[in-house]
Amino acid sequence: MTYNRKMLSRRDFLHTGAAVAGLAAVPAHAQLRIEITGAGARQFPIAVAAFDGEGLLPRSISDVVRADLERCGLFRIVETGPQPVGETAKIDFGNWKYRGADAFVAGSVTRMADGRLTVRFRLFDTTKAADLGGLELTILTEQFRYAAHRIADWVYEKLLGEPGVFSTxxxxxxxxxxxxxxxxxxxxxxxxxxxxxxxxxxxxxxxxxxxxxxxxxxxxxxxxxxxxxxxxxxxxxxxxxxxxxxxxxxxxxxxxxxxxxxxxxxxxxxxxxxxxxxxxxxxxxxxxxxxxxxxxxxxxxxxxxxxxxxxxxxxxxxxxxxxxxxxxxxxxxxxxxxxxxxxxxxxxxxxxxxxxxxxxxxxxxxxxxxxxxxxxxxxxxxxxxxxxxxxxxxxxxxxxxxxxxxxxxxxxxxxxxxxxxxxxxxxxxxx
Amino acid sequence: MRKLLLPSLLAAALAACSTAPTETTAPVADTKPTKPAEVTKPAEPVKVDPLAALKDPNNILSHRSVYFDFDKYDIRVIYQPMIEAHAKFLVSNPQLKVLIQGNADERGSREYNLALGQKRAEAVKKAMGLLGAKDAQMEAVSLGEEKPKATGHDEASWEQNRRADVLYSGEY
CATH class of the missing domain: 2.120.10.30 (TolB, C-terminal domain)
Incomplete structure (x- = not known):
């Protein structure tokens, strides 16, 4: 546990906005953590909705997050459809749970006055109807892939308790x-x-x-x-x-x-x-x-x-x-x-x-x-x-x-x- | 196969041109033993270049390649006459140097193939050394699988590429 918190805090200083309140409130993510035992490991079912406003980017940021999570073999992506869901929207936990997703990611992309973009997301535990925290990243448009990899890393580490490698x-x-x-x-x-x-x-x-x-x-x-x-x-x-x-x-x-x-x-x-x-x-x-x-x-x-x-x-x-x-x-x-x-x-x-x-x-x-x-x-x-x-x-x-x-x-x-x-x-x- | 114009003829030829051989500039790009070298055609009988023997398709010295089995570096008996000829040629021409380039087919690890090519080149160098060629006359290097002579992805190409070539100064 201390390992995870240390890892997270090490990364947190990089974030321009500190929308990580949920992190301190939910130090124990054991309820969502799965044991990975090698062959035959269970895949973690997760839904990643389209981010609100992601049309501002050259490509869908949620697509990149989904592709990252799916590629590593430890997640199963639950279909969400094209409807964007912002991180502040009211989440229908029952519905996502019913559709088989144990976790749900919602987010948004907004343009700042100086032309840079703010990407926010939050991760939710649908079985506990709990907010597991999130990040706010300020990026230039061309850095959107990097932002997506950082988001995937954050989700990966939060749910599986070890560092993700998507931004390597x-x-x-x-x-x-x-x-x-x-x-x-x-x-x-x-x-x-x-x-x-x-x-x-x-x-x-x-x-x-x-x-x-x-x-x-x-x-x-x-x-x-x-x-x-x-x-x-x-x-x-x-x-x-x-x-x-x-x-x-x-x-x-x-x-x-x-x-x-x-x-x-x-x-x-x-x-x-x-x-x-x-x-x-x-x-x-x-x-x-x-x-x-x-x-x-x-x-x-x-x-x-x-x-x-x-x-x-x-x-x-x-x-x-x-x-x-x-x-x-x-x-x-x-x-x-x-x-x-x-x-x-x-x-x-x-x-x-x-x-x-x-x-x-x-x-x-x-x-x-x-x-x-x-x-x-x-x-x-x-x-x-x-x-x-x-x-x-x-x-x-x-x-x-x-x-x-x-x-x-x-x-x-x-x-x-x-x-x-x-x-x-x-x-x-x-x- | 064994008929060689060595060594008395060469000694005479060398004595005839006392300075370093000058006609060595034409590089042999293709070391395939079957291809006749074009250099031989204007040969003037007056000046005999010792290196002409290397390019004469009727001379065993024009044979430069030793082929190997997969993952092997032992020299098959059929290459012994060719290796002997080159060794004797180096003994008779102590001013000459050779570069022995080892190669491997594309299968498996590139680093292991680099090492395998080196071992193939070393095997040829060692065999020539035992026959009297001086260490200082020979350098063994490997190109691994990086410079394939045949670029196909089948056994016909691979067997061409499991090879060590003997190259003389001016040929590499």
Missing amino acids: RIAYVVKNGRQYQLQIADADGQNASAALVSDDPIISPAWSPDGTRLAYVSFQTKKPVIYIHTLATRQRTVLSNFKGSNSAPAWAPDGSRLAVVLTKDGISQIYELRADGSGLRRLTQSSGIDTEPHYSPDGQFLYFTSDRGGSPQVYRIPAGGGDATRVTFEGSYNVSPHVSPDGKTLAYLTRSEGRFRIALMDLASQQVQIITDSDKDESPSFAPNGRLILYATEVGGRGVLSAVSADGRVKQRLSGFSGDVREPAWGPLPK
């Missing part, structure tokens, strides 16, 4: 003809912009834990070199340009250093260096391929792919180096490990029957579940709340991005891209 960002690479772009977009794939355009391949973007920088691999100098790109200034520096190839950057959770893969001593092995490129240290010593390092969220372990046992499998070592422990056993191709934010689940790419799909392993029980059903999936990465896994797949010979809920039940293709899309990486929660 994703990075990925688009190949268009001979051109490569490192793009950054909202978590729903909208609002894309290019951080880097190049005639040579770009792979393996990795977000710094604070979300301000991206490490990636570029072949611009005709060989793989690791760069760090600061998003705000668009400035980039070389992190690692040793003899041979430099690739697979992975940030330590504290952002102070990165694990990288170098071939300067022969075949691919894992090294670490500080974020300024200094202090190089070798972490693995094997006669096989060691690549794709990924830190556990507590910084204790480094998971990676190695073929030291004859086929590529996931292993882990203590983050400072040491003896490797094999993690995956089923099948002959298990690569690209990513650990969930709570440290309990490992997502990776597995090949069976000639198909490449995303698998999840419960690290405690070592139980494995394949959660996608396509043939050419790649590059799984967790949403920062662990509920979704973003990955690349192929449709009609073209790379696209998809997200699957961690229980495998809901899949969503991210639309709005042109070109061949690959190498997605989900950014952290906004600080």
Whole structure:
């Protein structure tokens, strides 16, 4: 409980108007909170009415809120029809309850004298006929998507008790003809912009834990070199340009250093260096391929792919180096490990029957579940709340991005891209 | 296959042109062994360029590619004569350098494929090293699955792309 209140207050200072009276009045949302147990989790039924005045916006803000909630797989959207309902309107709780919605969102958009817009909403518990609070956001017209994502995050956190990820960002690479772009977009794939355009391949973007920088691999100098790109200034520096190839950057959770893969001593092995490129240290010593390092969220372990046992499998070592422990056993191709934010689940790419799909392993029980059903999936990465896994797949010979809920039940293709899309990486929660 | 014009002929040729070879500027864009190189046609018998052997379709040295099985980097026996020829060529021409580029097909992880391409290139480098080529003459790099020679999404394309190419200075 204290966790939730802290999270909310951390966000509240951002709001220009403080229409959060309902929040203090209803500190306990246990009555609406559901237990999420992974596979077979119940979906929370919610109705989001059209916002009063949302015609002032280029697109319906309530549509974006609904799409966010639906996509995460934890909500079931109850139809409301086109009739707008403002947050101050009298809510017919009985009717919404009868129609199957346990929660109801009403809101409005109004234009201020200076041309900016005020977006207000409130969340209601239909079973208790209770006002659970809301927000007031002042935005420029073009920020309406951001406002919608913030609303969806607020509703998500209020009802489920953990942070939403709708206002986070994703990075990925688009190949268009001979051109490569490192793009950054909202978590729903909208609002894309290019951080880097190049005639040579770009792979393996990795977000710094604070979300301000991206490490990636570029072949611009005709060989793989690791760069760090600061998003705000668009400035980039070389992190690692040793003899041979430099690739697979992975940030330590504290952002102070990165694990990288170098071939300067022969075949691919894992090294670490500080974020300024200094202090190089070798972490693995094997006669096989060691690549794709990924830190556990507590910084204790480094998971990676190695073929030291004859086929590529996931292993882990203590983050400072040491003896490797094999993690995956089923099948002959298990690569690209990513650990969930709570440290309990490992997502990776597995090949069976000639198909490449995303698998999840419960690290405690070592139980494995394949959660996608396509043939050419790649590059799984967790949403920062662990509920979704973003990955690349192929449709009609073209790379696209998809997200699957961690229980495998809901899949969503991210639309709005042109070109061949690959190498997605989900950014952290906004600080 | 095994008939090579090495090494006495080359030694003579090298002695004949005492300065560094000058006709190396024409880059070989396509390393397909089947395609005849156009450079051979105006060949003047007076000046023999050692590098001409690399472009002569009848010479094993014009063969530059080693192909691999899926997720494998061991060199099949059929490529041994070609690797021996290049190794001997490097021994006879210590001023020459090669870049060995490893590649992988598009399936699976890009980073793993980058590492796999590197291991394929290293395998070729090591084999040539055992046959006397000097470490300083060879560099092994990987393009992973990023620069496919065949762009289809089927086995016919994939087998073309599981490959290591031996490229001489001026060819990359």
